[in-house]
Amino acid sequence: MIELTPSKEGVLVNVHAQPGARRSGVLGEHAGAIRVAVTAAPDKGKANAAILDVLAQALGLRTSQLALISGETSRRKRVLLADITPEDAGRRIAEALPIPKPEVDSR
Template sequence: MIDIEPTTDGVLLPIRAQAGARKNGVVGVHDGRLKVAVTQAPEKGKANGAIQKVLAAALGLKKSQVELVVGPTSSQKKFRLTGVTADALRERIAVLFAEI
C-alpha cells in the first residue's frame, strides 16, 4: 500500500526513484512508495524532471500538476499532485499495476 497523503492543495505521493535505469516507467511499490525508474542520470535535476514526466504520463495528469516538494537529491522523494483526489489517485495507480 502506498502512503498517499491528502493535503489542502492536492495529494502528496511518496516516490522511490531509480535513476540510470534501462527504461522509464512505474515499476512497482517499495516501502510504501511508488517506485519510478528513469534512464536519466541523477545530476543537475535531470532525473527529477524525467520522474515528473513519467508520473504525469502514467497517471493521466499534466506535467504542471506534478511538483517535486521533498527530496531533490534523495532517492526518496515526495511529489505534490494537483487536480486529483487521493481516492482517484489510488484508482489510477491500481489501473497501472493491472497493466504491468
C-alpha cells in the first residue's frame, strides 16, 4: 500500500527511484512507495527531473504540480503533489500502477 501524507499544499508521496533503467515508467509499489524507473543517470539532478516528469505524466498532472521535497541523492524520495486531495491522489496512483500478472502454477 502506497503511503500518502496530506499537507497544506497537497499530498506527500514516497518514491522509490530506479535511475539508469532500460525504460522509464511506474513499475509498482515498493515498501509503501511508488516505484519509478527512469533511463536518466543519477547525474546532476537529471534522474530527479526525469522522475518528476514520469510521475506527472502517469498521474495526469502538470510537472509544475510536483516538487522533490527530500531525497535528492537517495533512492528513497518524498515528492509533493500540489493542489490535489489525498483521495484524488490515491485514485490517480492506483490507475497508474501496472496490473499485476497472475502467477502461473507449473505443477
